[in-house]
Amino acid sequence: MNRAYWLITGILLMTILNGCGQEPEKEPPAPPPEVSVPPVQTPAPRAHPVTQETRDTYQFYCAQCHGTEGHGNGINAPHLTVPPRDHTKADYLETRTDEQLFTAIQQGGLSVGRAPCMPSWGATLNENTIHSLVSYIRELCQCEAL
Amino acid sequence: MPILNKLFIAGIFLLAVEGGYTGADASPELVKNKQCGMCHRFTPDEADKPAPDLFYAGDKFQKDWLENFLQHPEVIRPAGHTRDPGFLRGQPEFSPPHPALKTKEAKEMTDYLISLKILNDGPPLELGDLSKGARVRVKILFERDYSCIACHQSYNLARQPRGGVSGPSFINAGRRLRPEWVYQWLKNPKQFTDRGRMPLYAFDEETLRKLTQYIMSHQKDDSAQ
Numbered sequence: 136m137n138r139a140y141w142l143i144t145g146i147l148l149m150t151i152l153n154g155c156g157q158e159p160e161k162e163p164p165a166p167p168p169e170v171s172v173p174p175v176q177t178p179a180p181r182a183h184p185v186t187q188e189t190r191d192t193y194q195f196y197c198a199q200c201h202g203t204e205g206h207g208n209g210i211n212a213p214h215l216t217v218p219p220r221d222h223t224k225a226d227y228l229e230t231r232t233d234e235q236l237f238t239a240i241q242q243g244g245l246s247v248g249r250a251p252c253m254p255s256w257g258a259t260l261n262e263n264t265i266h267s268l269v270s271y272i273r274e275l276c277q278c279e280a281l
Numbered sequence: 282m283p284i285l286n287k288l289f290i291a292g293i294f295l296l297a298v299e300g301g302y303t304g305a306d307a308s309p310e311l312v313k314n315k316q317c318g319m320c321h322r323f324t325p326d327e328a329d330k331p332a333p334d335l336f337y338a339g340d341k342f343q344k345d346w347l348e349n350f351l352q353h354p355e356v357i358r359p360a361g362h363t364r365d366p367g368f369l370r371g372q373p374e375f376s377p378p379h380p381a382l383k384t385k386e387a388k389e390m391t392d393y394l395i396s397l398k399i400l401n402d403g404p405p406l407e408l409g410d411l412s413k414g415a416r417v418r419v420k421i422l423f424e425r426d427y428s429c430i431a432c433h434q435s436y437n438l439a440r441q442p443r444g445g446v447s448g449p450s451f452i453n454a455g456r457r458l459r460p461e462w463v464y465q466w467l468k469n470p471k472q473f474t475d476r477g478r479m480p481l482y483a484f485d486e487e488t489l490r491k492l493t494q495y496i497m498s499h500q501k502d503d504s505a506q
Contacts, residue, residue, distance in 0.1 A: 196478060198369050199447040200431060210360045210371040211431055211445030243428060254428035258481040 183266035185274055192264055193271055196256065205275040217250035225278035232280045236269045311389055315382070320375055323397070329476070331365040331375045337473055338394040341462045347394060350457075351387035354379035357457070359434075359446040363478045368447075399472070406460045408494045419495040427482060427492075436499065448479060455500035464493045 194203060200215070202208040205222035212219050222228065228236075235247050240260070244253030256265065273279060312318065320332035338347070354377065361373020382390060411419060424430040432448035442452050454463075467489055470477050484492065 194369070196480075199478060200445070203369050209447075210369065211447050214434075214443070214445045215431060245425070251425040252428055252431040254431060254480045255482075256480050258483055 181270045181273075183263055183270055185267055185271045189264070189267040189271050192260065193268060196259070197268070200252070205272070215250075215252050217252055219252070222272050222275040225276045228272065228276040229278040229281050233269050233273075236272055237265055240265045240268055309393070311386060312393065315380065315386075315390075325399075329364045331373070332362050334474065335394060336397050337399045337462075339396055339398040340400045340465070341458060342394070343457060343459055344391060344395050346453075346457045348387050348391040350379075351382045351390055352384060354381055357449050359450065363447065364476075371446075400461070400465060403461070406464055406490075406493070408460055408490060408497065411491075411494050411498055415491070416495065416498065419491045422488065423492065423495055428480075429492075432479070451496055451499045453499060453501040455497040458497070460493055460497050463496050464489060467492055 193201075193205075197205075198209055200207075200209040200211045200219040201222055202212070202219075207219045207221035209219060220227070231239075239247045239249060239253060241255060241257040241262075243255035244250045246255070260268070312323070317323075317335070318330075320330055321335045322330050323336050325334070325336055356377045358373075360371050361368050361376060365373040365375050367374040423435065429435070430444040432445040434442045434444040434446065434450035434452055436452070437443040442450070444451075465472060467482070467484060470479060470481065
């Protein structure tokens with residue numbers, strides 16, 4: 136009796152297991168092809184950050200022509216042959232390097248082949264201040280040199 | 282006693298009797314009455330005020346121009362003084378017209394203001410006139426090399442005012458300013474203020490003199506251009 140019971144049970148189990156159909160052993164999925172994703176560009180922290188003194192300097196000297204918010208609409212703007220640069224527009228400023236902006240401020244517009252209306256500030260502002268003004272212009276245009 | 286001396290003494294007597302012009306000693310009272318100190322500084326130690334400093338008025342202004350200006354004020358800074366709170370908006374809070382004085386007051390005030398000096402009296406600056414060719418060369422310095430035109434009105438080739446408004450206009454500067462002051466300002470403006478919005482330049486002596494000549498050549502009713 137016992138032997139018959141275990142025989143039948145074994146046959147049933149074998150039938151059920153075969154009926155479920157054991158999946159054939161699969162190979163592990165291939166890893167996705169490697170795609171080179173460019174790393175997110177995070178601008179390096181500037182050596183001459185924008186401080187309140189930078190903003191005050193911009194308001195005191197630069198805003199006369201470039202406007203209090205840098206839109207190029209200062210009080211002198213309507214009277215100039217060449218409009219002052221709009222520091223909020225990236226289109227042009229991203230084509231200029233920081234060095235070019237520095238030189239334009241320090242030595243005037245002519246020194247970088249631009250309008251002579253932009254005076255040289257090299258005898259008025261020290262180099263650190265001019266560097267920080269470059270940083271501020273980058274902040275206004277929300278752009279970096281391409 | 283010569284007749285002119287007699288007339289002079291008689292004139293002083295008449296003025297004193299009529300309570301008219303009494304000389305520079307009474308002028309500070311006039312300055313108080315006219316409240317000039319509300320807008321102008323009379324010493325460098327005062328806090329910033331929104332109109333030109335007058336503690337060096339005698340170094341800066343020509344007497345005849347000043348006396349006329351006080352009676353018939355004109356606009357010299359279209360955007361207001363650089364210390365005016367509305368300056369950068371182009372809407373000066375202390376806007377023209379400057380109050381006009383009567384003739385007697387203007388004479389008295391002029392005598393007082395002309396006495397205010399910080400520069401040592403030196404020999405007059407002998408500049409001479411600019412030749413036409415030299416004037417063109419200095420105009421290039423003024424407009425192109427040093428960008429003065431960005432902030433100061435000058436004359437264009439058609440003798441029309443042209444230039445920025447954040448600095449004082451140079452139209453008629455030759456009748457308004459003393460050449461010695463213009464020269465000293467260009468040489469070192471910090472002698473007069475340490476809070477100017479004008480760029481500093483290290484001009485050589487020749488450039489200093491030429492720019493002074495050029496600025497002084499701006500005179501109304503003068504056909505030279």
